[in-house]
Amino acid sequence: MRGGGRPSARLDPVEVPDLPAELVPLAFLLGTWTGTGRGAYPTVDDFTYDEELTFAWPGKPVLRYAQRTHVPPGGAPSHAEVGYLRPTPGGAELVVAHPSGVAEVSDGPVTAGRVELASRTVVTTPTAKAVSEVRRVYERRGDRLWYRVDMAAVGQPLGFHLEAELRPA
Amino acid sequence: MRGGGRPSARLDPVEVPDLPAELVPLAFLLGTWTGTGRGAYPTVDDFTYDEELTFAWPGKPVLRYAQRTHVPPGGAPSHAEVGYLRPTPGGAELVVAHPSGVAEVSDGPVTAGRVELASRTVVTTPTAKAVSEVRRVYERRGDRLWYRVDMAAVGQPLGFHLEAELRPA
Numbered sequence: 001m002r003g004g005g006r007p008s009a010r011l012d013p014v015e016v017p018d019l020p021a022e023l024v025p026l027a028f029l030l031g032t033w034t035g036t037g038r039g040a041y042p043t044v045d046d047f048t049y050d051e052e053l054t055f056a057w058p059g060k061p062v063l064r065y066a067q068r069t070h071v072p073p074g075g076a077p078s079h080a081e082v083g084y085l086r087p088t089p090g091g092a093e094l095v096v097a098h099p100s101g102v103a104e105v106s107d108g109p110v111t112a113g114r115v116e117l118a119s120r121t122v123v124t125t126p127t128a129k130a131v132s133e134v135r136r137v138y139e140r141r142g143d144r145l146w147y148r149v150d151m152a153a154v155g156q157p158l159g160f161h162l163e164a165e166l167r168p169a
Numbered sequence: 170m171r172g173g174g175r176p177s178a179r180l181d182p183v184e185v186p187d188l189p190a191e192l193v194p195l196a197f198l199l200g201t202w203t204g205t206g207r208g209a210y211p212t213v214d215d216f217t218y219d220e221e222l223t224f225a226w227p228g229k230p231v232l233r234y235a236q237r238t239h240v241p242p243g244g245a246p247s248h249a250e251v252g253y254l255r256p257t258p259g260g261a262e263l264v265v266a267h268p269s270g271v272a273e274v275s276d277g278p279v280t281a282g283r284v285e286l287a288s289r290t291v292v293t294t295p296t297a298k299a300v301s302e303v304r305r306v307y308e309r310r311g312d313r314l315w316y317r318v319d320m321a322a323v324g325q326p327l328g329f330h331l332e333a334e335l336r337p338a
Contacts, residue, residue: 059246062268077228082251083266093294097252097264099231103272123290125262
């Protein structure tokens with residue numbers, strides 16, 4: 001039902017009967033997810049972060065993606081990302097913007113409850129730190145949403161950056 | 170006050186005393202704006218659209234940008250965009266993601282109540298329509314926010330695409 005149906009901010013997929021057929025393989029992502037993640041990178045100290053992450057159906061055959069982190073506990077805003085996840089036959093494409101001045105275009109395969117996304121292009125504004133590659137995996141584990149992000153940035157090779165297992169908000 | 174203060178979703182700038190100094194030249198954008206716009210492009214019929222557009226301060230020294238349009242009157246979701254506007258000395262940088270699979274990195278000068286943004290890079294997912302250049306102007310006109318978007322896409326040269334004058338929501 002392309003463009004029709006009732007847009008949903010945070011309904012469980014089973015409550016979205018009008019979800020376009022092409023979004024069904026991505027329905028495991030739908031909802032708002034919260035929890036604590038851990039981060040590391042060769043250029044910074046290891047860190048943890050509180051996160052709220054949402055995949056929502058805006059009424060078109062895409063998912064809207066938004067993520068915000070805070071320095072725990074209950075601290076200042078830290079990172080954020082916004083963008084869209086687009087279904088393709090057997091896979092998905094992600095376009096995402098970061099407040100750090102980074103835009104990422106990625107794609108990859110979708111299997112049951114799992115999507116893998118590798119950047120095709122990462123572009124940055126003139127004042128942004130250099131990011132050259134991003135890889136993401138999102139996986140549904142029971143009622144939790146797990147993800148891992150690997151990154152090549154500021155002259156470092158591709159390596160682990162972020163991981164979290166989030167619960168429904 | 171980098172990273173501090175009270176994040177604001179839609180306050181008038183005069184109500185945001187903790188706004189970081191580098192965001193003050195962009196404060197004229199802050200708020201949620203609504204109205205009807207007109208669109209044209211050589212490859213489509215002229216059209217109008219209902220729009221809600223927000224520039225918000227998320228608590229970091231950037232503005233969060235989000236835009237949604239509907240087919241008037243009160244119709245189906247049409248276009249959308251999400252991203253961030255970053256202040257630079259004398260100007261601003263924009264990173265924005267479109268559900269159509271387009272990511273845009275732009276920059277340009279900020280003068281009193283006006284920002285001009287020209288794309289440095291436009292990247293698209295494998296299944297997206299080709300967009301090669303985007304130019305945007307946002308201008309405060311009294312209590313209204315006017316903007317114009319020019320675009321080069323699907324083989325067409327850079328030309329007028331969208332214009333609207335929006336009122337505070």
